[in-house]
Amino acid sequence: MSANRWVEQFRELHARARKGQLDPSEQREYQAAREYFARALTAAQGLSVPENQSARRMFRVAQGLQVDLSFTSGSLRAMTLDVSVGGFSVMMHKPPPETEEPGFSLRLPGIQEPIVGRAKQVSVQRKLATHRVSFSIEGLAQKDAERLETALFDLALERIK
Structure with a gap:
């Protein structure tokens, strides 16, 4: 086939x-x-x-999805650069402290409930005046992992014609 x-x-x-x-x-x-x-x-x-x-x-799917991050210093709304069930990357002017594990709310396409959880910083890459910060998703409930995975398959299939 x-x-x-x-x-x-x-x-x-x-x-x-x-x-x-x-x-x-x-x-x-x-x-x-x-x-x-x-x-x-x-x-x-x-x-x-x-x-x-x-x-x-x-x-991973290279997709801009809105994510709200909650740090001890305040909240940040960003767009993802890429997303997987295991994590996501965003651009930030200043990376957070390495040990901080922010809460996050990731909006999925359509009218779905957001994925809510905790994230852990896994890498930072300096890009001119900004930083690409990658986070792993920690302790995501199985049903939320399934919802995120299904949404990612939707996005991947949209790109293949």
């Missing part, structure tokens, strides 16, 4: 899954297809998936 045909079949399966129209057998097929698609995306992004880990947590 060609890659284009596989993506089209996955797109159809994904749409049916979003509507809750999969029987248990199709649900298992869908979960396996999600992992396969995520592995293809991580490979295309030059990322390697450690053994015994899911690529679904690692693949």
Whole structure:
């Protein structure tokens, strides 16, 4: 089967899954297809998936989503540069202290409830007068991780025509 045909079949399966129209057998097929698609995306992004880990947590989507960060020094509204189930990156004029774990509220596309949680700074890269700050998402509830992952698959599929 060609890659284009596989993506089209996955797109159809994904749409049916979003509507809750999969029987248990199709649900298992869908979960396996999600992992396969995520592995293809991580490979295309030059990322390697450690053994015994899911690529679904690692693949990134370059997407500007509104995120509100709550630091001890105050709040900051930013747009993400990229997002994965495991974390996100934003541009900041000044990075926060390394040890600070801000609260965050990440708005998903459409009229969905935001993903709310805690983040931990994992890297800072200076970019001229600003900094690219990457955060990992800490302790996200399974249902929120699933919602975020589904939204990321939506965004990834939108880019593939």
